[in-house]
Amino acid sequence: MRKAFYALLMAAAVTVSAQEKPTQKREPGHKDSNKMSQMYDLMATPNMFRTASGAPGPAYYQQQADYKMDIELDDKNTKLFGKETITYHNNSPESLEYLWVQLDQNINTKDSKSKLIESQKMDPAYKADAFSRRYMEDAFDGGFKIDYVQDTNGKPMKYTINQTMMRIDLPTPLKKGEKISFSIKWWYNINNYRVIGGRSGYEHFDKDNNNLYVIAQFYPRMAVYNDVEGWQNMQFWGAGEFALTFGNYEVNITVPADHIIDGTGDLTNRAEVFTSEQLKRYEQATKSFDKPVVIVTQDEAEKAENGFSTKKKTWKFNAKNVRDFGFSSSRKFIYDGMAVQLGGKTVMAHSLYPKEANPMWGETSTRVVAHTLKTYSKYTFDYPYPKAISVSAEDQGMEYPMICWNYGRPDEKGYVSDRIKYGNMSVIIHEVGHNFFPMIVNSDERQWTWMDEGLNTFLQYLTEKEWDANYPSNRGPAANIVPYMSGDQKFLEPIMTNSEAIHQFGSNAYGKPATGLNMLREVVMGHELFDHAFKTYANRWKFKHPTPEDFFRTMEDASAVDLDWFWRGWFYTTDYVDMGIMDVKQYYVTETQPENMKDHKVKRGRFNEDDGPFVYMVADGPDTEKVQKKALNTKDVKLLNAYLSEKFTSEERLELKTPKYFYEVTFDKPGDMLMPILVELSFEDGTSESHIFPVQIWRKNNQTASRVFATEKPVKKITLDPKLLTADIDTSNNTWPKEELKDKFDTFEKKK
Known part of the structure; x- marks a missing residue:
């Protein structure tokens, strides 16, 4: 029965065992291009003046x-x-x-x-x-x-x-x-x-x-x-x-x-x-x-x-x-x-x-x-x-x-x-x-203009909000940087650009770094970890001369949060955030083997067809023609009901989760900037629940990620980044079913 229990998670959309394929020419080798890679290639080597922790070293001096x-x-x-x-x-x-x-x-x-x-052009009129x-x-x-x-x-x-x-x-x-x-x-x-x-x-x-x-x-x-x-x-x-x-x-x-x-x-x-x-x-x-x-x-x-x-x-x-x-x-x-x-x-x-x-x-x-x-x-x-x-x-x-x-x-x-x-x-x-x-x-x-202007603009935003929660801040909220991030790449430079070479000075040196720190605080690290790390940096380097590496290293050192992916993408490139909902499949539970699985040996890690019988998860579509499309009732699935009756007492069964609806959501990332996935599930009864998946979900595939949601109520709508916290430049792909109305950023702008 234990084997049957482990098999409950098996999906009908699983990849079938590979047929013999003709010999193909191997792809050439490649270097590491994963955006989660560490930043040894970009940051200065630590030394006795400035340590790997981001603190002043034992040989640090200043005039x-x-x-x-x-x-x-x-x-x-x-x-x-x-x-x-x-x-x-x-x-x-x-x-x-x-x-x-x-x-x-x-x-x-x-x-x-x-x-x-500076280049000059003739003005059409002068006072x-x-x-x-x-x-x-x-x-x-x-x-x-x-x-x-x-x-x-x-x-x-x-x-x-x-x-x-x-x-x-x-x-x-x-x-x-x-x-x-x-x-x-x-x-x-x-x-x-x-x-x-x-x-x-x-x-x-x-x-x-x-x-x-x-x-x-x-x-x-x-x-x-x-x-x-x-x-x-x-x-x-x-x-x-x-x-x-x-x-x-x-x-x-x-x-x-x-x-x-x-x-x-x-x-x-x-x-x-x-x-x-x-x-x-x-x-x-x-x-x-x-x-x-x-x-x-x-x-x-x-x-x-x-x-x-x-x-x-x-x-x-x-x-x-x-x-x-x-x-x-x-x-x-x-x-x-x-x-x-x-x-x-x-x-x-x-x-x-x-x-x-x-x-x-x-x-x-x-x-x-x-x-x-x-x-x-x-x-x-x-x-x-x-x-x-x-x-x-x-x-x-x-x-x-x-x-x-x-x-x-x-x-x-x-x-x-x-x-x-x-x-x-x-x-x-x-x-x-x-x-x-x-x-x-x-x-x-x-x-490095951003090291004072960006950090200061971030604290300015916090100060404005403490003055008045409804303060109309121009810089800090993630949605406000979207027009800049979605602009013509010819006029965008990484934050790590010398002051004299920046086209859009205010957005690059003030707005983007301030927004980045706000996203770290609100989305990635949380207030407690961020605030402690930021205060650590300020106290380590007060009355001293810090470098960008000192800031980056201290923020990680004091929080135990790996942020190399963030510094690499947000500070060293002009990558932008654009995540979307690529596909949503609803699954139904059945003991009837789907047609597309009958002629193939099913192997995937620890699963083998000979280990059956199975409870099958069948995606809505052609394979569900013979499957009753309804919410799960464990009594209707004899194999599952028998296992639960044998494994748990009646009191224990009352404590178990009772999922009835199953959805596999695939997220894609047209933009190159990584960010955590923030998802809101809205149910037919008007309630909702939120999920946050750490940025590490992209670690093995920087382009797509999938998650399964098992819910007690039918999902009416799925929204990615519902509060506009990630500076996503295109929210038209952020909802399922896809909304035909204007995207949320336009709505947000009107509300402002």
Whole structure:
């Protein structure tokens, strides 16, 4: 009877024993092309600097660059003057013959090659000012004007400028464990970024003739030297952002006396630059955890913007263990703040904005900053810096340690559309979130934009959903990346593409990696495993320089989930997800041997016709002509009923499953990207059940997979990926019976 029990699963559609076939020519051998293969061919070999687990190794090192700066902002002539002393610590095992310094402002020089690398076509029409700038006016005279580079004794040092990089030749090699100090003096014309473009500069207000400055990349900055490629001295062409070294900063910034400014680090002379009333309000803000306190009021800002003081004030900042420095300055600024409790310490959330940004900014900006710090800290580590600042700057979205500039203001009548409201909130979340990636988890933006933008966009999505479950997020949900993934392959690149070579920058470097991480969390790994692995990566590499391999390896190391198939497909190729229901067969149970089995010896592994009798599973079709097509009742199948009566007591039989309907579903995969199979069975009584089959179901055949479903109720409909969680680009093949209506993606778009 035991043999009969094992035979219950036998299918009539089983392959019959092979007839003798004519001799065929053998196919040639082939190499492994399975998409489940491990990634030894793509990832760098682990070593003592970076281990196979994805953690820093015992020989890991990183350099340090400390800065002391004196900066003066000339508001009348829109110029910035500065001098700095850099102390560079060589912690590497090598001696260094020269140092590389980044001169990012040189992208704005008259002879900048960055203007020559894009193809041009004649525009059919121009506004007068645009025509004048393009064809008639001299180019903006930007870029660093270097007055000197000298050692601590005032002796000139030899240097060579190559576009946005400057090499400083050392008189003697800087050995392991040694440090060197040198000084640079410079100035440059500040760009009107709304006219000329740029990640920093000034915004001009015609009505009151004031400027709002957002100043960054304003000083010569040390390039990174590391174990991966030595000096990271790739030119700054405009898209790839920055690779930077951690250090300590002492920065004195002199501005007109009626300006309000804030920047990276602690303000150490607050009592000298604030009025007594402003100091009292600031103290109130440090104790207000539920709402912002206005420190510099709108009335005070409006009075200042009409004054144009000829006096000066110097604001002094001190920042520890940061990779960069930025600041913002204007006499138009309203300034508010509130306290945030994180890990037993108080962090300040601040906003700086002109009256043109109210009432929206006063109502939401600082609250969003506080919410972002809390949410990001939950998923990574407690925010370690003393403050985070959001600055209102139209046409901007840029980040620096502790400070960022963000677009979005009401119109002149104070009206705020949902597009402006949510756009502003999203950019604040995103740019404040960059404090974590890459300001602390310090990846190389010049090479791998996705390592900060993609990871940050993923956390932005989680932060938006924690603000409001119905938040209209643009990036993160799998369905939102479908238009990009289904686009023309000529304009798609793998995520693992250098920043300057990407056609659709936002979708490639922000949207696709964020969507991929969301799919890992929702579909592949689950929240608990993903969140632990992601937090492990963040904590392993905070205040360090991770590579893509460090991220990939840590996510697997901390979760015990093999993700090589995912990194290979989603990050290293432009493969897209397209899975479908290829075929569905309904089976009926009978003791009558089907006609197509009578003339053949049936062999399949452990089954042999001589071992019968069998319970046969007959697929709906020609072979079921003599089979009663009805739901299974075990009493109707004598062989099965006899076995159950002999094997189980009446009480035990009540605990057994009672399947009545049997379906074999074959899934195919027109797309090359692997994903788990998510299936929903909808029954005739209106109920449904869900099944998830791990991605390993494709391991032996990357193109098709089959599963058998035994149900107690008749299936009315089968749906693949019913919640649109896998970025399937074609859902027209995702249902059985096939729907003639518009696919679910169109429905999803309408609902949005």
